[in-house]
Amino acid sequence: MIETVVSVDLMIEEKLKIKKNRLCPDMISGDEKRLCIVSGLYGDELQGQYICYEIIKRIKEDFDKLTGIVDIYPSLNPLGLDSRTRDIPDSEIDMNQLFPGSKTGAVGEYTASCIFDDIKGADVCIDLHSSNLFIKEVPQVRLNDCNLDKLLPIAKCLNTDMIWIHPSTSVLNGSLAYALNQIGTYSMVIELGTAFRINKKYCDKIVDGLFYLMKFMGIWNSESINPHVPSITNDxxxxxxxxxxxxxxxxxxxxxxxxxxxxxxxxxxxxxxxxxxxxxxxxxxxxxxxxxxxxxxxxxxxxxxxxxxxxx
Amino acid sequence: MNTAFRGEYEIHGFTYGHGDKSACIVGAMRGNEYQQLYICSLLAEKLSEIEAKGDIASDKQILLIPTLNYSSMNAGKVKWIADDSDINRSFPGNPKGTATSRIAAAILDIAKDYSYGIQFASFYLHGELVPHIRMMRTGKESNSLANLFGMPYVVTGMNRAFDSVTLNYNWQEFGTQAFSVYSKTTERIDDESARIAVSSVLRFLTRMGIIRYDCHGGYISSIISEDELVSVKSDSAGFFRKLSDINKEVKRGDIIAEIINPMDGKLKTQIISPTDGIVFFVQDAPMVFQNTVCYKIIKRLHQ
Known part of the structure; x- marks a missing residue:
């Protein structure tokens, strides 16, 4: 089911709409675990577009295997994605410095707040990123060292080559992942490839990892890969x-x-x-x-x- | 520092007087901070005159760095020309890091030795705002010192997510008393408010015994907290017709702006002041999104 999380009138004729696709069994008890997969916080990062598409496609193909809730938000900065702009267009504000956002704030803070409220309460949130225009990266999970006992088992599911643990003091506290971890939704960032491109090979690895994570969480009742054992790296x-x-x-x-x-x-x-x-x-x-x-x-x-x- | 196509990148500063490192003043860090650079140019002229008259106090030195980022201004970009990073999000910096990180580290290395740090900052929202001094509430800030600028307002605010990587925050971490001076505009020159900013800095330097300069005593500042600023947002999108300017007193229920449908010219929304107070900020774009912060009003304050 596709839902609009936030809608803001643009200046002329159009609306900025941030949408999610909720995938869940037809009958739910209310006790299901919930995984959120988000992407597109930066308008130049496109790897997550393919990953979101592929996850939705595969779930729909085997819908009866789904036993929990998967909320997929492919484009959190739709105007940036449309205009090939990393930040929020016009304002040049980095959207991933605005969380948890504010309902009384400017457009960026307001949309951040609506997104944050919608994800709040999920068990896990995976934030998909590409690298920027300048650097290409091996698929990796980035997380901070708070709640490591809870986050690391989740990170190991994701079939990346590397997990990079940052000291929490060096993590920017306006990021979505940081803000969600603060309220008990386990969250981490996946980085892969480079900006403006889709590397299908890298993305497919992450898709497999996300299905393994769903199985690990008990919301996917089917065969899945055994994830690659990543190297665990500190700063x-x-x-x-x-x-x-x-x-x-x-x-x-x-x-x-x-x-x-x-x-x-x-x-x-x-x-x-x-x-x-x-x-x-x-x-x-x-x-x-x-x-x-x-x-x-x-x-x-x-x-x-x-x-x-x-x-x- | 060398660049790929523009040759050597050097940041220049002017020093006035000799001896104790008393005040460091930093101007534009982004390519759109024309007003901040303009203020520095006026200040440089004044400080040169003051120095020529022998009115810098003995054993006191002032450093003025008008711009850290002239390349972006030349290229019409806001952030760093090569990678869109932001110098004022790169502090404390790393001398072995990226270009903006190196710039931040180099500037902080020099600026941290000064007793007082003054930055001409730009507001995070686009528009006009009441000139003021802003300080972060770090526990090390001094309202009484900020008052010596003689600006109408001193605004204190809690740390925002990004503040820890700004010059002002890191100055304070190194023990420099740091102040951000905000002028009315950023991308457009406003001569009157630029001269207010210059006067406020000269007043402060005089009162701290760093220079000798006869100037108007300025204001006894009203100290306000950012919590006292009420954001007024647009319910709809379209052309923004401003009906109330900064510094004007408004009453609860006053119509302070109108939003016009850009296609048929019809009035879509009236923006109503939710409080009595004084307009502190008004956005200045010709058109607004829904939910744009159009005004900030200092609540329950009167002229």
Whole structure:
């Protein structure tokens, strides 16, 4: 059943509508567990569109296997998605800094509040993100270290290659996941791929993981995959490589590649002089979990992240 | 710092006087903060005159950094030109991090040594607002010091989700008394309110014994909490016809704006003041969405 969570009149003729698709058994007792899957908080992140589509399609194909509630919100920032704008268009406000929102606030805060109220009370909420335009990422769960005993078993269901645990002090407290965890709805973020694109292979892994999570929660009564065992990474295991020069980055490695200290990650070249400005080298042993995708580089740009071995 | 196509990126500041690092003043951090840069340009001129007359107190130094983000202004962008990040969401910064993080770290490294920090900030909503001083309620803020600017209002607010990554918050964390000075406009130059902002800073510097400057005593500020600002929203979308300006006193039930159907010109909604008070903020876009915050009114305050 498709419902409108919030509707706001736009300036001329149109309405901004944030919709969800509620999938649940025909007869419900009221005691069912509820999973929320949200996507599209940033208008340039499209991987979640495919994931939401595929989840809904597969549930509809095997509807009798569903024993709980799955609420899917594919596009929380519909105007951003339509206009290829990461933030809320016009205001340039980051929607994922506005939660839990406010009914008396401006449009962004108001819609955030309506979304938050609608999700409130769910057992689990998974927030699907892509990376931005600049960096591509291996599929990963990001969560903060509060309630780790509850969040980690959920994160392990999601069939990602990596779980990255941030100290709660470093998590921006206006994010949807943070705000939901504060009220007892277990929530985490999945990041994968890059902005403006759909990587079907990565997305299918997450779809499989979400079905495993549904089974884990007791709301999906069917066969599912055994999820990949992810590496669990803390901030201290994550090594950043930032450029020390500017120009065009030409990568020499790709995601998932294992590197050792001193291995060449890529080069930064000055186009007009035809010279190499910098040979970017690995500063740790480990796996490339993020790599620069957008070639224009300025001093300080993030080139890559290397994840150490961590705990399996 | 080097950039891909624009050459070296350097942030310049002016110092006035020598000795004790007394006051650091920071202007535009975003590419649309024209008024904030304009205020700095007026202030630079005044401080040069004051220094030339020998009226910077001995053993006192002032640092003025007019803009941290001139590239975005040149390119017509609001946030950082290369990656849309926001310098005022990058503090305390990391000298090994991304460009905005490096800028934030470099600025804070210099600015934290000053006793007083003043930032010409822009409001998060687009529109006109009553010039005022804003301070976060961190437990380290001082209303009495803020009063020395002689602005009509000092507004204190609880920390918002993003405040911990702003310059003002991090200044306070390092022990600098930090104040945000808000002017009437952001994207448009308003000369009168720019000069009010300049006067308020010169008044503060005079009262703190940093400069010698004869100026009007200003106001005894009304200290208000952000909770006392009532948001008035539009019930519908369309053209916004403003009927009440900032600083005007309104009464409960007054019609303060109208929303006009952009297709047929008919009146859709009248926006009614829900309280007696003084208009603190009015949005200035020609058209509004439904639920746009059109006004903020200081409730139950009279002229």
């Amino acid at each position: 201290k295991d994550m090594v950043y490589i930032n450029s020390e020069s500017s120009g065009i980055f030409i990568p020499n490695v790709d995601l998932y590649e294992k590197v050792k200290i001193g291995d060449e990650i890529g080069t930064i070249v000055d186009v007009i002089t035809g010279s190499v400005e910098e040979i970017v080298k690995a500063n740790a042993d480990g796996m490339i979990c993020s790599i620069r995708d957008y070639p224009v580089i300025e001093e300080g740009s993030l080139i890559a992240r290397i994840v150490g071995d961590g705990d399996e």
